[in-house]
Amino acid sequence: MRPEEADEIRALPLFRDCADPHFSTLLQRGFLQRFPPGLVLIHEDDPADFLHVVVEGMVELVTSHAGRETTLGFVRPFGTFILAAVLTDQVYLQGARTLEKSRILMIPAAAVRDTMRADAAFMTAVTRELALAYRNTIMELKSQKLRNGAERLANWLLRHEREGGVLIPVEKRTLAARLGMTPENLSRAFATLGACGVEVQGPKVLLHDRGALEKLAKPSPLIDDLAS
Amino acid sequence: MRPEEADEIRALPLFRDCADPHFSTLLQRGFLQRFPPGLVLIHEDDPADFLHVVVEGMVELVTSHAGRETTLGFVRPFGTFILAAVLTDQVYLQGARTLEKSRILMIPAAAVRDTMRADAAFMTAVTRELALAYRNTIMELKSQKLRNGAERLANWLLRHEREGGVLIPVEKRTLAARLGMTPENLSRAFATLGACGVEVQGPKVLLHDRGALEKLAKPSPLIDDLAS
DNA sequence: CGGGTTCGTTGATTCAGATCAAAGGTCTGC
DNA sequence: GCAGACCTTTGATCTGAATCAACGAACCCG
Known part of the structure; x- marks a missing residue:
């Protein structure tokens, strides 16, 4: 080492x-x-x-x-x-x-x-x-019990945001499983978040409107405060 | 005390x-x-x-x-x-x-x-x-991530079974929330389990065919072993 | 460079579960 | 004992997610 x-x-x-x-x-x-x-x-x-x-x-x-x-x-x-x-x-x-x-x-x-x-x-x-x-x-x-797929994704993005964007560190299929959905549904969830200024470029995700995304995600310190 | x-x-x-x-x-x-x-x-x-x-x-x-x-x-x-x-x-x-x-x-x-x-x-x-x-x-x-509603209910019943039956200790609406579903869906899940010999009498539930219920529930020590 | 595999996306369909609505039952408190 | 509230169940409908299928793009390997 x-x-x-x-x-x-x-x-x-x-x-x-x-x-x-x-x-x-x-x-x-x-x-x-x-x-x-x-x-x-x-x-x-x-x-x-x-x-x-x-x-x-x-x-x-x-x-x-x-x-x-x-x-x-x-x-x-x-x-x-x-x-x-x-x-x-x-x-x-x-x-x-x-x-x-x-x-x-x-x-x-x-x-x-x-x-x-x-x-x-x-x-x-x-x-x-x-x-x-x-x-x-x-x-x-x-x-898992209180949010739907798009909300879980939105909060995951907010938690991993760095300088206006997120670099997804794993294959999207893996992220989908992590968030408790199918790969197909992850794609659709990203599409849904497009209305909140979320733009996907392969593994890179740009958050153009953090305010709009937060409005949908409703992040809470009682659900989102620690890491993973 | x-x-x-x-x-x-x-x-x-x-x-x-x-x-x-x-x-x-x-x-x-x-x-x-x-x-x-x-x-x-x-x-x-x-x-x-x-x-x-x-x-x-x-x-x-x-x-x-x-x-x-x-x-x-x-x-x-x-x-x-x-x-x-x-x-x-x-x-x-x-x-x-x-x-x-x-x-x-x-x-x-x-x-x-x-x-x-x-x-x-x-x-x-x-x-x-x-x-x-x-x-x-x-x-x-x-x-929550790997089972559907009827399966979660079936495993809950198996875990709480005493002498061929279960006495539900709370209101059914509360049990529904515990299992991650609506009260309406809990009713339907019980109806589904009727095919496995599950009979509901108010708060009492009779398990007439444990084998059939286990076949549907697929209980596993890696998911069901401890209490709650 | 070319062929094949895997991955991601999109569309169509199906299914599970949520929601809405209504009826019957039980319990409670007066 | 009765009225009202709440719980449970059932039916009808709707929505979100899974599945099935197909396509294009990226990647890897020979």
Whole structure:
């Protein structure tokens, strides 16, 4: 791992307050692995062996049931995933696969649990991280139950807007699954948002009228405040 | 509080490993309150002041946005709610109101945080509780994204089945909101399940053919294993 | 460079669920 | 015991989303 990457991980809320020797142990017991795009990192229903930290690239969290499949989230550097399964020592509830060439730091579940026991500050950080992830998921559920497709897209755009536009970092089909709709319907949702000054140019999206878009999206800190 | 109720709370996974003096302090700093049915205990967007423990009765967790409203869960004795907001000291993401006459133990957020700091076993239990609640919500989200209305109802019935039947503990309109559909559609979903041996008699539901119902519901431990 | 595959979009159709409306039932409070 | 309110169910209709199908564009690979 490059030094600046180690620094980034060290600075994460999850590890920031961990004592130096404990953090070193975590890193020593972990593996930094490279993966090609599209590789399945985790199968649903497998026992939870590792906490994963995305160092480079992007990971998609997916779940499927009875022939249907959906995307639950994306993880980019320096995000972590499947902390909860590691803590409860249960099976994973969601699968994971790379969307790009990626490097992942994999920390054995036992190491995480050992360090929690040894380092109260780390335990606190884990708890905090879990609480935030939990709140994020509640928001996701609210979005799914209280909004229609176009509204979910509009809010996703507003949340990812940078300097008047958004660069969609994944294939549109993947974004559609993330937002809980079909690719066809994502296209139509974009068309609907055209009336609010949304212009699509391949992966680039221009928001010409943020006010109009917000009027349709009705963003709320109780649904849209955290990341994904 | 009656002694047997105090015992029930003491035996909860959340408090079981808490040292005696710390547990006593928690109880001393808490208030046991009685509430009539239909009373709003918590407004969304309020700062998180108290961890709530339902001692008697039933509580509905609700959320609303842009004129729409939905139910996120029910809490019965001796369940707790809004632990995450208490930990992160943020606003509540969901409202709460009583469905019946209820008694609630309200523990100040500061007391919870103090005890976590003082008692490692309690901290561990809090973390575990959070991880379970988080996994529950993931399952809920999966159910919402991967199943249709009749399937969600079928799985709810299977999960609550006792001796060949289910006694619906709330108004059907409330159950409908819990399952993410309108009351009208809940009626129709019950009608659909009639073909699988489901018979409705007011609040009582008889499952005459569990096999047929399971065939339609396709229950999975990755979606249906925990409570709510 | 050319051929094939995948992806994104668009149109037509179907389906699930929401909405609107009305009737019957239950519970409540006076 | 009765009147009124609310809940539940059923029917009719409408809307949003999924599906099916087709086409063009982009991309990859030989």
